[in-house]
């Protein structure tokens with residue numbers, strides 16, 4: 318599953334995509350490391366300037382949506398247990414000329430006040446990874462896939478207990494999302510992603526008009542640390558321009574998020590050193606020889622040698638949860654293995670891959686209606702290039718706070734790829750005064766993590782013993798976090814209310 322030879326190859330052939338020979342595509346964090354390395358390579362051609370929103374949304378991109386909501390209703394997913402909430406899935410065209418459409422899966426809230434619960438968008442990162450593969454089916458969605466790759470069980474910590482949750486596969490080329498003009502895949506980047514995601518949302522709200530004025534929040538992890546603020550910025554820009562609340566955006570929440578290249582990289586090696594994964598010699602060589610501040614070409618052979626040494630040290634572990642077990646067999650089982658939401662199965666990727674590629678599942682989801690020539694992958698094989706990736710999103714975070722949006726940044730504290738040190742260094746760059754001092758937060762009488770609130774308003778919260786995909790590893794803590802975020806209430810500082 319870890320696809321070691323490819324992973325190793327990466328340090329030598331930085332920009333060559335070596336993933337095609339695999340059984341199935343690259344994983345979330347491999348995709349991210351690939352981008353990190355590419356950005357540090359001379360002549361990568363990636364535009365790293367600050368993100369700018371599109372200025373005009375072409376009227377032709379807003380299409381009539383009558384009747385489409387009913388068509389998107391999912392009667393029942395194959396192998397699904399009985400549930401009380403409604404599910405929808407389908408395509409929203411974001412560019413008619415190109416024939417570009419994004420796929421979404423929507424799980425309405427399962428609680429007594431569903432009709433007033435907020436709307437929450439969830440985005441996975443990569444770039445190129447699917448929010449269905451991770452968010453919906455392995456993290457915070459209402460179901461998980463059994464080891465038979467055919468049947469589903471309930472996630473009692475699903476975030477749709479707190480909100481109406483919308484999962485979007487973006488950009489085109491990810492999961493079921495596609496473009497008939499396949500050259501579009503080579504134009505992927507932060508700007509195109511934000512533009513398409515914005516056009517998706519405006520059209521989706523036409524299709525589901527009852528959500529138009531609803532409180533809206535955007536959440537995501539990993540490289541969605543770019544997507545989420547960039548989409549929020551785009552929404553604010555168009556609300557301002559129209560002098561009208563086109564989308565009632567109230568806040569954002571990002572976890573183990575790519576925020577600021579320099580501090581993200583530095584924080585990663587400091588985490589690996591402080592967790593006894595790399596040697597002091599390697600760590601010191603990286604500190605001395607690597608310059609992550611410019612994000613370009615100044616990195617010497619000495620630096621590369623040291624970072625390659627670090628890669629060898631992490632080679633046999635799961636870098637997005639440094640204490641997790643590896644998946645031993647990628648085989649499905651004839652009968653579902655006993656499964657527990659509280660004990661994440663490291664082979665889950667394989668179960669989800671099998672499930673999503675079943676014809677009857679795609680039919681039930683209203684997905685792959687055009688019979689795409691590639692299979693469904695957790696992380697895209699068809700997106701090979703990334704055109705633009707700003708070196709930082711800190712200015713956007715400042716802007717969101719200045720506009721009164723709620724900004725929460727969380728971090729599973731045993732992720733080694735975008736670790737808690739990276740996130741702390743990035744937040745420190747904002748130089749915000751502290752509003753509520755660092756303290757443990759509690760759930761069920763235990764420490765769920767630590768939190769500090771900054772004036773501005775920004776909440777930082779760690780999630781104890783969670784890897785990169787926080788709700789996979791700590792589902793109860795993840796649900797508690799999202800509830801507090803949506804309610805706008807501080808995480809509890811005593812075990813009494815936990």
Ligand SMILES: *[C@@H]1O[C@H](CO)[C@@H](O)[C@H](O)[C@H]1NC(C)=O
Pocket residue numbers: 410412413415416417418497687
């Ligand atoms: C893509 O092409 C197929 C086949 O011609 C067509 O059915 C489909 O509607 C097109 N997709 C979009 C988004 O226009």
Ligand SMILES: *[C@@H]1O[C@H](CO)[C@@H](O)[C@H](O)[C@H]1NC(C)=O
Pocket residue numbers: 560
């Ligand atoms: C924006 O809208 C508000 C109220 O809807 C109105 O009072 C104000 O004049 C508008 N501003 C501009 C620049 O149109």
Ligand SMILES: *[C@@H]1O[C@H](CO)[C@@H](O)[C@H](O)[C@H]1NC(C)=O
Pocket residue numbers: 618619622
């Ligand atoms: C980097 O490592 C290679 C192979 O291990 C070695 O030949 C080379 O001299 C090293 N470069 C530096 C600058 O240390």
Ligand SMILES: *[C@@H]1O[C@H](CO)[C@@H](O)[C@H](O)[C@H]1NC(C)=O
Pocket residue numbers: 645646648
């Ligand atoms: C997985 O399946 C393959 C092919 O069917 C089989 O050869 C192998 O023994 C299986 N592995 C395990 C661990 O069951």
Ligand SMILES: *[C@@H]1O[C@H](CO)[C@@H](O)[C@H](O)[C@H]1NC(C)=O
Pocket residue numbers: 492493674676679685688689690691692693694
């Ligand atoms: C779409 O359907 C075709 C034909 O059944 C299948 O070969 C392909 O793998 C599917 N692609 C995706 C992305 O689901």
